[in-house]
Amino acid sequence: MHASCLEVSALVTDAAAAAADDDSTAPSAANARIHVRKKHKPVGGSVKHPNQPKRTIYSPAALQATIALIHSTHAQQALASPSYSRGTGKSNHTKGGNDLHRALMKHDHDAITKCLQAARTCDDVNEAWSIVNALNRSGCTPLQVAISQSYDENMLKDILEAGGIHSIAAVSSMRWMATDYAKDNPRVPQGVVDDLQALQDAMVQATMTVRCACCRNVVKPANSFEMWIRAIKSDGESNRLCDALMCDTETIHLPRCYPCASPTTTPDSDGAIWPMEEALAALPPPAESESDARRRTAACPWLPRVDALRACRRLRSQCYHAFHETTKMRKEMSESLAVIEAWAMHGGGGGAAVEGDRKWRIVDLCSGRGLTASLLGVLRPRDVRLLAVDLLPERFVFTHHAYDNVTYRGETNINDDDFLHQLESWICGDGEDNRNKRSGNKSPRRGAFLGMHLCGELSVRAIDLFVATDAVETLVLCPCCLPPKEAYFNSASATHEQRRVFEAAPESRYRAWADYLSYWLQTSWSRRKDGRGDLDVKVYVEEAITSARNVVLVAHKKSPEPM
Numbered sequence: 001m002h003a004s005c006l007e008v009s010a011l012v013t014d015a016a017a018a019a020a021d022d023d024s025t026a027p028s029a030a031n032a033r034i035h036v037r038k039k040h041k042p043v044g045g046s047v048k049h050p051n052q053p054k055r056t057i058y059s060p061a062a063l064q065a066t067i068a069l070i071h072s073t074h075a076q077q078a079l080a081s082p083s084y085s086r087g088t089g090k091s092n093h094t095k096g097g098n099d100l101h102r103a104l105m106k107h108d109h110d111a112i113t114k115c116l117q118a119a120r121t122c123d124d125v126n127e128a129w130s131i132v133n134a135l136n137r138s139g140c141t142p143l144q145v146a147i148s149q150s151y152d153e154n155m156l157k158d159i160l161e162a163g164g165i166h167s168i169a170a171v172s173s174m175r176w177m178a179t180d181y182a183k184d185n186p187r188v189p190q191g192v193v194d195d196l197q198a199l200q201d202a203m204v205q206a207t208m209t210v211r212c213a214c215c216r217n218v219v220k221p222a223n224s225f226e227m228w229i230r231a232i233k234s235d236g237e238s239n240r241l242c243d244a245l246m247c248d249t250e251t252i253h254l255p256r257c258y259p260c261a262s263p264t265t266t267p268d269s270d271g272a273i274w275p276m277e278e279a280l281a282a283l284p285p286p287a288e289s290e291s292d293a294r295r296r297t298a299a300c301p302w303l304p305r306v307d308a309l310r311a312c313r314r315l316r317s318q319c320y321h322a323f324h325e326t327t328k329m330r331k332e333m334s335e336s337l338a339v340i341e342a343w344a345m346h347g348g349g350g351g352a353a354v355e356g357d358r359k360w361r362i363v364d365l366c367s368g369r370g371l372t373a374s375l376l377g378v379l380r381p382r383d384v385r386l387l388a389v390d391l392l393p394e395r396f397v398f399t400h401h402a403y404d405n406v407t408y409r410g411e412t413n414i415n416d417d418d419f420l421h422q423l424e425s426w427i428c429g430d431g432e433d434n435r436n437k438r439s440g441n442k443s444p445r446r447g448a449f450l451g452m453h454l455c456g457e458l459s460v461r462a463i464d465l466f467v468a469t470d471a472v473e474t475l476v477l478c479p480c481c482l483p484p485k486e487a488y489f490n491s492a493s494a495t496h497e498q499r500r501v502f503e504a505a506p507e508s509r510y511r512a513w514a515d516y517l518s519y520w521l522q523t524s525w526s527r528r529k530d531g532r533g534d535l536d537v538k539v540y541v542e543e544a545i546t547s548a549r550n551v552v553l554v555a556h557k558k559s560p561e562p563m
Helices: 005-021 029-037 060-070 073-079 099-106 109-121 125-132 142-148 153-161 178-184 190-206 224-235 276-282 290-299 303-315 318-324 329-348 371-379 419-428 458-468 485-489 496-503 506-528
Strands: 251-254 272-275 360-364 384-389 406-409 446-454 472-479 535-541 551-557
Touching: 060 190, 099 109, 099 125, 099 142, 109 125, 109 153, 142 153, 142 178, 153 190, 178 190, 224 318, 224 329, 303 318, 303 371, 318 371, 329 371, 329 446, 329 472, 329 551, 360 371, 360 419, 371 384, 371 406, 371 446, 419 458, 446 458, 458 472, 458 506, 472 506, 496 506, 506 535, 506 551
Parallel strands: 360 384, 360 446, 384 406, 446 472
Antiparallel strands: 251 272, 472 551, 535 551
């Protein structure tokens, strides 16, 4: 029988109190509650003395007793319950969170005491859970708020013993756990950080049944990717780009050249229906290079479909749970697949000449959470390496841990002066993320820039980077919003072509902006050409993109003709 939240919380308090009986330096559980009624001084407010004892939440014995309790059978059953897999029970996502969140933010110690006492005495498990483990709009628990507000170790202990121990390993919207907030706050003593880290590690290990084996975050039961697939199959929703990833997940029809040991149907003149796992094991691996892919496709036209099938099944694995949580799956998938198709057809596959099967090094500019890089990484796992760059910290990215041909570089500004040199080092080097290595040589590989919905002047920056380097031969750009009118189009230095964008009707301005970007690309190339060959530019509307901003610009540098 599962232990309730209140039972586990009582065990935590009892274990800490029992361990404290053997340690004269540890405050008792009863004394710990008295501390709540006093005004808590900020952690960094006192002057440290060289002989001052190390400040911790628990004594060593109490800490070990609490960790042992976390690993106990009763705790595991309670913490692995469906309510924990959802993150919280009845969470409050309003601006200020629940009453405990607000009291902690206001440093209202009487209100804090009242909330914690209510959590200890409440008979309703979900209500008690919602008091000390609820999330505010930032996804923070009361414990995380207390840490960020520099409450002392006594307050943190009170929250933990009132039931906050359950969310010691909860992940906020910042993708941080309690220990991350403690490490980020210089006013939190190292002893407190160490205690939180030990409790957090124990909780993660005890609740691995509801966590991802790759990143150790809690996996939400809702899977928008699977729901999207079911909607396509049941409702007949169709999209030319997205349909490429759709397949029957149980079986596949293979020709007679692959005799099956246990087909689900009797083989006929065309072949047999194979169980999926057997089929994927028998089929050849993904192509090693572009020419290999063309040869395979010419010999077996159905093999590209098998590669897409492999990608679809990989995207369904648990390691891609962050991708599964995408709220606008159909829109996001159509946008990323449109950029990938444009690169493959006009720059990276069908349209570009193969030069010794040089492997591609592709940079996903302003990649956000890395969806485009994730998809291309699974669709072309052997002949492509990708670098996704964005201002967003790496902890927000889609499953960067799930594959080895994609590198994510967070907190990177493409407007930095040194950015182009960093990219050239990555493209011309060994494909690793190396900020210090510089190379002025022409890339032995094929470089490409992908930019899905780059906002404002970021589209212009992507074009300038493409023109400025010889390491990149293909650009695929889908612009997004326009730059600010006052700063870009109405300035004294604005050109006639720039002003024409806002002179267009409001419904036509996006297409006018795309046409201006095409003009800017060709003008910039003609100024800096320097005998580098011609530039092939295509601009078209991709109807399969479900958003209104669906103009795709593809540019490919042609090698100069020999003299």
